Amino acid sequence: xxxxxxxxxxxxxxxxxxxxxxxxxxxxxxxxxxxxxxxxxxxxxxxxxxxxxxxxxxxxxxxxxxxxxxxxxxxxxxxxxxxxxxxxxxxxxxxxxxxxxxxxxxxxxxxxxxxxxxxxxxxxxxxxxxxxxxxxxxxxxxxxxxxxxxxxxxxxxxxxxxxxxxxxxxxxxxxxxxxxxxxxxxxxxxxxxxxxxxxxxxxxxxxxxxxxxxxxxxxxxxxxxxxxxxxxxxxxxxxxxxxxxxxxxxxxxxxxxxxxxxxxxxxxxxxxxxxxxxxxxxxxxxxxxxxxxxxxxxxxxxxxxxxxxxxxxxxxxxxxxxxxxxxxxxxxxxxxxxxxxxxxxxxxxxxxxxxxxxxxxxxxxxxxxxxxxxxxxxxxxxxxxxxxxxxxxxxxxxxxxxxxxxxxxxxxxxxxxxxxxxxxxxxxxxxxxxxxxxxxxxxxxxxxxxxxxxxxxxxxxxxxxxxxxxxxxxxxxxxx
Numbered sequence: 349x350x351x352x353x354x355x356x357x358x359x360x361x362x363x364x365x366x367x368x369x370x371x372x373x374x375x376x377x378x379x380x381x382x383x384x385x386x387x388x389x390x391x392x393x394x395x396x397x398x399x400x401x402x403x404x405x406x407x408x409x410x411x412x413x414x415x416x417x418x419x420x421x422x423x424x425x426x427x428x429x430x431x432x433x434x435x436x437x438x439x440x441x442x443x444x445x446x447x448x449x450x451x452x453x454x455x456x457x458x459x460x461x462x463x464x465x466x467x468x469x470x471x472x473x474x475x476x477x478x479x480x481x482x483x484x485x486x487x488x489x490x491x492x493x494x495x496x497x498x499x500x501x502x503x504x505x506x507x508x509x510x511x512x513x514x515x516x517x518x519x520x521x522x523x524x525x526x527x528x529x530x531x532x533x534x535x536x537x538x539x540x541x542x543x544x545x546x547x548x549x550x551x552x553x554x555x556x557x558x559x560x561x562x563x564x565x566x567x568x569x570x571x572x573x574x575x576x577x578x579x580x581x582x583x584x585x586x587x588x589x590x591x592x593x594x595x596x597x598x599x600x601x602x603x604x605x606x607x608x609x610x611x612x613x614x615x616x617x618x619x620x621x622x623x624x625x626x627x628x629x630x631x632x633x634x635x636x637x638x639x640x641x642x643x644x645x646x647x648x649x650x651x652x653x654x655x656x657x658x659x660x661x662x663x664x665x666x667x668x669x670x671x672x673x674x675x676x677x678x679x680x681x682x683x684x685x686x687x688x689x690x691x692x693x694x695x696x697x698x699x700x701x702x703x704x705x706x707x708x709x710x711x712x713x714x715x716x717x718x719x720x721x722x723x724x725x726x727x728x729x730x731x732x733x734x735x736x737x738x739x740x741x742x743x744x745x746x747x748x749x750x751x752x753x754x755x756x757x758x759x760x761x762x763x764x765x766x767x768x769x770x771x772x773x774x775x776x777x778x779x780x781x782x783x784x785x786x787x788x789x790x791x792x793x794x795x796x797x798x799x800x801x802x803x804x805x806x807x808x809x810x811x812x813x814x815x816x817x818x819x820x821x822x823x824x825x826x827x828x
Contacts, residue, residue, distance in 0.1 A: 351397070351420050352505035358424040359401055360507055364431075366402040366445060367424070368506035370654060372697035374498065375464060381475050381493040383483060389468065396697040401427040405442020406434035407678075411698040446680040446688045448657055450509030455651025457517045458644075459546025463497040466547050471495060474555065475523075481559035482525040487567045489533070490526040495519075496542070496797065510656040518542045518647055518809070519550060520797050523559065527566040534767055536566035537752055539588065539734060542795035542809065543645045565753055572765040575730070575756070578825025582729035582757075583771060584722055584818050589751055591794035591812035592735045594710060597775055598630075598637055599812070601744040602664050603691070604675040605703035608682055614800050616742030619775060620670055622683045628670040631779030636711035637665040639674060641690060646707035647795040647809040648693070654701035657690035664708060668780070674706045695806040702802050709793065710814030713785035719816040722784055729757040730769060730824050737770070748772040750827070771824040781822060786815035 352369055359367030373395040380388040396413030401424065408431030410423045435442060475493040482491035497519050504512040520542035526535045538558050543549055585593065601618040605611045620628070631637075641648045641659035652658055655677045663671045675685065676692035694701040723731065736750030754766040773781075793813035801808055 349503055351415065352503060352511065354417060355399055355420050355424055356505055356507050358421050359399070359428070362424065362428050364401045364403055364428060364507065366507055367400060367427075368504065368510070368656065369397055369399045370694070370697060371397040371503040373501045374696055377464065377497045379468070379471060379475065379495045381472070381479055383491055384476060384479060386472060394696055397423070398694070398697050398699070399423050399427045400700070401431045402445065403428060403431040404435035405444070406431050406438050407443070408432070408434060409700045443678050444681045445677045447686055448508060448655065448677060448688065450506065451652065451656060451658065452511045453651065454513045456515045457544045459517055459548070461547035463517065463519050463547045464499060474550070478523055478555050478559045481556050482523070482563045485563045485567060487527045487529050487570065488525045488563050489528045491523070493521075493523040495521050504652070504654070504656055506656050508656065512652055512656060514651055516544060516650050517546065518544045518795065518797065519547065520795065521550060521553070521555065523555070523562070525563045525566040527570040529567070529570045532570055534566060534570040536562050536569055537734060538562050540794060541591070541811070542647055542797040544647055544649055544795070545645055568765045569753060569767050572767045574768045574826035575766050575824070576826050578823055580821040581824040582726050582818060582820055583822045583824060584719070584726060584729055584731045584757070584816060586719070586733045586816050587790070587792035587814045588734045588794050589732050590710060590814045590817060591796070592738060593749055594637065594708060594812050594814070595705065595796060595799070596738055596740050597744060597747055597778065598664065599705035599708050599810070601775070602673045603703050603705060604673040604679040604683070607673060608679060611703070611801065612742070613803055615740055616744065619743045619745050624670050625683070626669065626671065629668055629780065630665045630670045630776055631668045632782045633668045634713065634785060635665055635668045635779050635782050636663060637708060638711050639664050639689065639706040639708050641706050643707040643709070643793075643811060645793065646811040647797065648704070648707045648811065653690040653692045654694050655688060655690065655692040657688045657692070660690055662689060674703065676703050679703055693808060695808060699806050702806065704801070704808045705799065705810045707811045709812055710785065710817065712788040712791045712815040715787065717784060717786045719786055719790060722786060722816060722818055723757055723762060724760040725784070726757050726818065727759060730766070731755040731757055731762060732769070744775065746774045768827045769824065770827045771822050773822050778819060778822065781819045782817055783820050784818040786817070788815065790815040
């Protein structure tokens with residue numbers, strides 16, 4: 349598109365040290381059903397462009413949705429003026445950008461059925477069938493189904509010579525059943541997160557069959573006992589549950605902008621400071637956290653980030669030791685790195701890209717081990733499935749998590765269901781207590797689509813995952 353070259357030529361002629369433009373069209377469809385009633389459908393389209401200019405060690409950013417030559421020139425000038433004003437209040441020499449070269453490339457999420465080509469009526473019919481299945485059970489008093497689909501079409505160019513054409517798609521289904529019995533109500537949810545895929549993924553999930561399991565487990569849950577007083581117990585956590593735990597206690601603490609103290613919004617800064625790199629024991633020797641923005645189906649998998657840096661794979665934690673961070677061209681030089689890991693992403697065209705969590709997962713165990721074998725090997729523990737409440741402190745050290753389904757383990761067997769369970773721990777106690785991880789046959793992913801960060805706030809997305817793992821002697825008890 350002519351506006352890409354026009355913007356970069358304009359920025360260079362005005363004396364920019366570096367500049368880029370991101371033209372982005374975003375479509376988001378949301379459908380919400382409660383019981384058998386369609387409560388909301390929305391289809392939003394945003395189309396415009398954002399221009400960044402780097403001058404004298406400072407950034408300037410401006411955006412518009414007006415596509416004319418004059419509007420492009422004005423937007424470049426505005427971004428440059430902001431950079432020049434920002435440079436007046438910089439510390440020292442200001443920012444330095446890590447080295448990068450230009451790329452000419454195309455990336456497209458692999459999919460066969462465009463979710464936006466599926467008629468609304470077909471989507472609603474599928475969702476209604478799930479809710480009908482849930483409500484067939486007398487104890488189920490509320491059924492909720494949320495579906496979100498998003499497509500981003502992005503053109504990126506920079507003064508480094510990059511010209512990128514990127515198309516990404518994701519889908520996220522979520523439904524839940526609330527059971528009422530014995531003076532209590534409990535909800536059981538189906539949440540596999542979002543996935544960069546087409547509608548064929550939804551067809552493969554057999555959601556109506558899953559609805560039977562969710563309804564029956566909601567009824568089991570509402571009739572279950574709570575655990576009682578807090579004690580030290582072993583925990584066995586499934587991959588969907590682990591995805592939230594690692595997001596909060598590993599993902600956010602290893603965002604380099606948060607480590608540097610630039611970002612303290614949405615639960616603070618980080619304890620995992622640079623002097624700990626290569627020496628700090630984050631977890632036990634079998635704990636390996638892999639950052640992988642090439643992960644198939646991953647929500648951060650897009651070919652390149654919004655600095656124009658190619659997607660990569662690396663270890664955040666290696667053999668239990670803090671190994672590296674997720675960084676950007678602007679944050680990497682602050683810890684002596686001359687390259688970016690490609691973690692700079694913005695949500696919409698009018699957002700300034702910020703340091704984001706990459707696709708991040710717990711590497712599966714290398715020895716053959718199934719979840720059932722792990723349970724059989726556990727004398728006294730709690731098995732937790734899926735996600736619930738969470739809380740974490742301002743340095744990402746102390747935390748507590750709930751869950752969605754709970755089972756008590758005694759002498760190697762699941763003996764009874766439970767409800768209202770929370771566990772409490774801290775970094776590094778929690779990850780150092782890992783003594784067993786199931787193998788790659790049991791690896792599952794969960795795509796986060798609503799990671800809040802920044803002011804103004806942005807809704808980021810990335811994928812986590814792992815295989816079922818055991819944590820020894822964690823504080824676990826019942827909640828009210």
